[in-house]
Amino acid sequence: MSTPFIRNHQYNVIKKQSEFLLKTLRSVADRGVLETVRYSAVTNIVEAFPVVTEEQRRMLESILACETAYDFQSYLSGFERYLEPFPAITEKQIQKLFPKSKKLKIPDLPSVDFRYITYLSWVDIATSRLFIVYPLEGQFVGIEGRITPTNKKGYCMFCNRHQELAFFSVRTKPSHPSPDNISAIGQYVCMDNQACNQSITDTEQLEKFILHARK
Structure with a gap:
């Protein structure tokens, strides 16, 4: 069972960092700069979560393996079932x-x-x-x-x-x-x-x- 743990504003952090990293990969050739941006992105993502399990941390850190637009789309899509919706209200x-x-x-x-x-x-x-x-x-x-x-x-x-x-x-x-x-x-x-x-x-x-x- 998939236990939701990502609130909307945290998902927005993931999206923002993914978009920035993809843009950097497309425009920067220096591997040193790319690695710096890559680890900065994953740090910003993880820090958006005050508490995470080891499994959840591994999921968030899997952005380190993303290289193509398809990789990033798959990375983001994989979190949709973990989104914690706004509480039900009538x-x-x-x-x-x-x-x-x-x-x-x-x-x-x-x-x-x-x-x-x-x-x-x-x-x-x-x-x-x-x-x-x-x-x-x-x-x-x-x-x-x-x-x-x-x-x-x-x-x-x-x-x-x-x-x-x-x-x-x-x-x-x-x-x-x-x-x-x-x-x-x-x-x-x-x-x-x-x-x-x-x-x-x-x-x-x-x-x-x-x-x-x-x-």
């Missing part, structure tokens, strides 16, 4: 996360390939609001806020990818509650949430933002 669970949104529009969950998402998100175009659901410390957390296109490119806070950005602003609880005291945090994030999920390689900034937004 529409009712999502609705409970956003009790103030009475007319909450929920994405078509059956159409989502949960193997390839780190966070579930969608935009309600009518209200210009972005909703994010994330499993944090064993529980689902939901945050929502206003999303405003910037019409410019920059680096997304979540995936650190240079892409079209939007400003995501979330209201938070002020340190001194009063009718006139409003607190909020905001960050620039990808306009394309699906592409963001395909690029994110580390959850630290995403989790920091969510924890801050919940305070």
Whole structure:
């Protein structure tokens, strides 16, 4: 039986390192440089996993034997059955996360390939609001806020990818509650949430933002 052990952001690390190594193999002839890049790639991949078994480590390190595009494709394909999908969630669970949104529009969950998402998100175009659901410390957390296109490119806070950005602003609880005291945090994030999920390689900034937004 294949026990899943690879989360989406870790799979993205594997993809990124595979693509970089293949590109290097195609453009660099110096064997010394190639070996340096090869071992750097495998180090970056293994370090993306805080805990792995010896068998899992051997699987990850098998990139050292890849030479051709076919080798790399086979290497990546071999991990698909080990992908740990985003935890199962129902529409009712999502609705409970956003009790103030009475007319909450929920994405078509059956159409989502949960193997390839780190966070579930969608935009309600009518209200210009972005909703994010994330499993944090064993529980689902939901945050929502206003999303405003910037019409410019920059680096997304979540995936650190240079892409079209939007400003995501979330209201938070002020340190001194009063009718006139409003607190909020905001960050620039990808306009394309699906592409963001395909690029994110580390959850630290995403989790920091969510924890801050919940305070």
